[in-house]
Amino acid sequence: MCGINGFNWKDEKLIRRMNEITRHRGPDAAGFYCDDLVSLGNNRLSIIDLDPRANQPMTGEDGRFVIVYNGEIYNFEDIRRELSDYPFKTKSDTEVILAAYEKWGKESFRKLNGMYAFAIWDKKEKELVLARDPVGVKPLLYYFNQKKFIFSSEIKAILLHEDVLREVDPLAVAAFFRILYTPAPLTGFSKIQKLLPGHYISWRGGNITIKKFFQWGAGNAVMSREETLDTVKKLIFKAVKRQLVSDRPLGLYLSGGLDSTTVLHAMSKVTENIETFSVGFRLSNKAEEEKFNQDFLIAKKVAAHYRTNHHAVEITPDDVASSLEEAVAGRDDPISNPTAIPMLFLANFTKKFVTVALSGDGGDELFGGYERYRYAKLAESFQKVAGFAGLITPILGGRAKKLLVKPGIDQFKLFMFQKDTDFDGVFKQRTLLSEDDVVKFFQKNIFENLLWQSGPDMLMRADFESWLPDQALALADTMSMMASLEQRVPLLDLPLAQFLLSIPASRKISFRTNKRLIREAFAKDLPDFLFRQPKRGWFAPGAKWLREPKVLSVVRLILSEGYNSQTGKIFNWPRINVLLDDHMAKRGYHLNLIWAILTFQIWARKYNVSC
Incomplete structure (x- = not known):
């Protein structure tokens, strides 16, 4: 690396x-x-x-x-x-x-x-x-102005060049506040691209x-169930074995979920004395602490099952308060995700023991782990029923909306976009939030090439081509590299990814469960207690952190005009602080909006951008 x-x-x-x-x-x-x-x-x-x-x-x-x-x-x-x-x-x-x-x-x-x-x-x-x-x-990343061509692994290096102006790209800003990350080729800067x-x-x-130079295949593979499961298993074993090659110490991020445990199982077949690492959370409210540490505790059980050398660390509100700005500022283009903090914390902790860490990243996108894919599958099935809308709306009311939205960009917008009502009174310039421009961007860059696919397939492919590289992997690369730690992703090994993308979503998702292929392929291999766990996803207790006094004091400082005078013409600070007070008092849930503004504030100040 x-x-x-x-x-x-x-x-x-x-x-x-x-x-x-x-x-x-x-x-x-x-x-x-x-x-x-x-x-x-x-x-x-x-x-x-x-x-x-x-x-x-x-x-x-x-x-x-x-x-x-x-x-x-x-x-x-x-x-x-x-x-x-x-x-x-x-x-x-x-x-x-x-x-x-x-x-x-x-x-x-x-x-x-x-x-x-x-x-x-x-x-x-x-x-x-x-x-x-x-x-x-x-x-x-690269910059080109018809004369000068500059490239780097990080934007901050490109910005060392005096010719590169720190101008904000309005489309990138609009996209960021709608989907909470910056989709490629946008970066936040008008003249720098991915x-x-x-x-x-x-x-x-x-x-x-x-x-x-590379084109992913279509989801039309024709194989029996047994052949498919056997191929999945063999490809995972080969991928993990390939990615264990290293002349430096190596370990595994163990989240307690299905994906990282599958990687651990494959590792256990070819190597011994495996080092595993996980991070948990300490909160002032112990009931909430237990809720957010369920996967952390399961990771310990998985580690004991495979007899790994397990290293567990917990992050406290004090740790969050002291590292918040560093973690958020690590990204060269804004990504709003509180999980960046424990990711950086875990990377720094892991680096004390190893130089390379494997992870289970990519499993949700390729095997169908997100709940939105099941909604898309339900919608696809129900929309084939004549008169379904008239039957279901009186029963479910507003909840029926997710089942009635057409597949494609409309469905993506429903699941991924922040709602207009979230922005009421927050921005002085609503032109920065043009939903139409963001919709056109995704329609042109993603969905025009996917119109032949089913609803669930379109949603999964959109995540694979945008959310995965521009949010999940981008954040993983940044946080691991800040600690000088190499993070590998064996579930995204090229032959495995090619094979999984050739299998339609209908074979990966059922109405009752997700990740059918990996569950069935490893049903006899992984510990039973793992399959009894609901799908939770690994995320940080960001909403709870905003109610911790030390974290809140840092957040209030950032969410003020004095923190960055450049953004005063964008944000309505009195309204934002009302939302923060409402969230703290549990009168409302505003994590996504508050964290997005916080992220933008830190990013804009770090790079002294012209808004």
């Missing part, structure tokens, strides 16, 4: 500054390459091949190509065998990417199974090529070209 930086001119001092500001991504080594046309930088977190010869930037055998790279290629040994004629000098996956590019060019990207973002400079053709993995596990997963960007002759 590393951080990469670069731009299309020579400036040794500036590339060193970019490396320094992203040093947390790779504290083991730093390097740069400069010639008359480009400057490339890398910070290395050494995981595979600890030999200094594997440091970056790395130059190929004939001197033509130079690479800077962030990530892991899990099938690098297979590709290396295909390149048996290449005179390898290291055992690193970095050199394998370089050798593959020398032989196959951009077609080599299709061979890679891993999480990655890299840049390759071709000295002969004067071409700089950047590529990002198909799932979007690793970030890659490279989409499975795409590469080429800078050559002063121009850039962006192309897609």
